[in-house]
Amino acid sequence: MQDFLKNFSLEGKVAWVTGASYGLGLAYAVAFAQSGAKVVFNDINRELVDKGLAEYEKLGIEAFGAVCDVTKEDQVKDFVAQVEKNVGTIDILVNNAGIIKRIPMIDMTVEQWNLVIDVDLTGPFICSKAVLPAMIKKGSGKIINACSMMSEFGRETVSAYAAAKGGLKMLTRNICSEYGQYNIQCNAIGPGYIATPQTAPLREKQPDGSMHPFDRFIRSKTPAQRWGKTEDLMGLAVFLASPASDFINGQVIYIDGGITAYIGQDPGNLDPSKMQDVD
Ligand code: NAP
């Protein structure tokens, strides 16, 4: 009991974060490395992997990175084999890689729909499937999925993304149900609106210098009246990857500055001079 803080350590663990060259994935990987884990990551092309490797090096983190598309099972199997050979068996997987297409549903093509479902839902299925056998053999493992406000809510233009993130919530519960008996925990982080390149178009200033209407809308829905920072997610990622969370399974934990607890206020009541910018 007196050494309970040791339960938060990731010393000796191998942690794979998908799509972790920048953004939230990079933040998770940095948090894991600082907690003692060896970090491995993939991304969709060489340019992104090199960008990620340079970033980790700058931060003094020795990361293993390679190109791998999470929607291609052969590439994922090959990546896992490379990691096992060069780094070790994967103890922690974060299914972070994701894309969004903001297109009204009646204008969205089936190809666009399929691409979002493939990356955001089938990708986590393929990557989880690739690491589970070794986790079962070892008798422990952690899988963390990247859910979203769209695992709970809908909104205009994000039908495929909401369908994928809602599905990912249920995949989280199902992995827990199927493999919890092997001391494997699968949980999800549900970020609110976080300032990353993925959400940059929603925060752009208007040509006259005023706030983007969506920026105003999100602040009016968030008690903190600000966007999240990538650092806001690092603590929960470490907790869910560590033995301290061994009896938490199948849960989605939202980090949203209070969005899911709050009905919101009239955006017209906000006073921009009192609001913080986070980037
Ligand atoms: P991001 O900036 O778009 O980063 C995701 C990474 O995944 C990018 O490097 C991306 O490459 C890569 N990727 C895309 N398709 C891939 C594939 N098929 N195989 C391998 N890698 C692929 O996203 P983020 O904002 O950091 O978000 C990370 C995750 O959290 C996503 O799943 C996102 O949906 C979720 N999330 C984000 C927020 C938010 O507010 N930012 C909120 C809730 C949930 P490209 O750059 O080429 O696309």
Ligand code: GCO
């Ligand atoms: C959007 C956003 C979102 C967020 C996030 C919310 O267009 O509404 O991009 O979907 O990125 O997933 O939690």
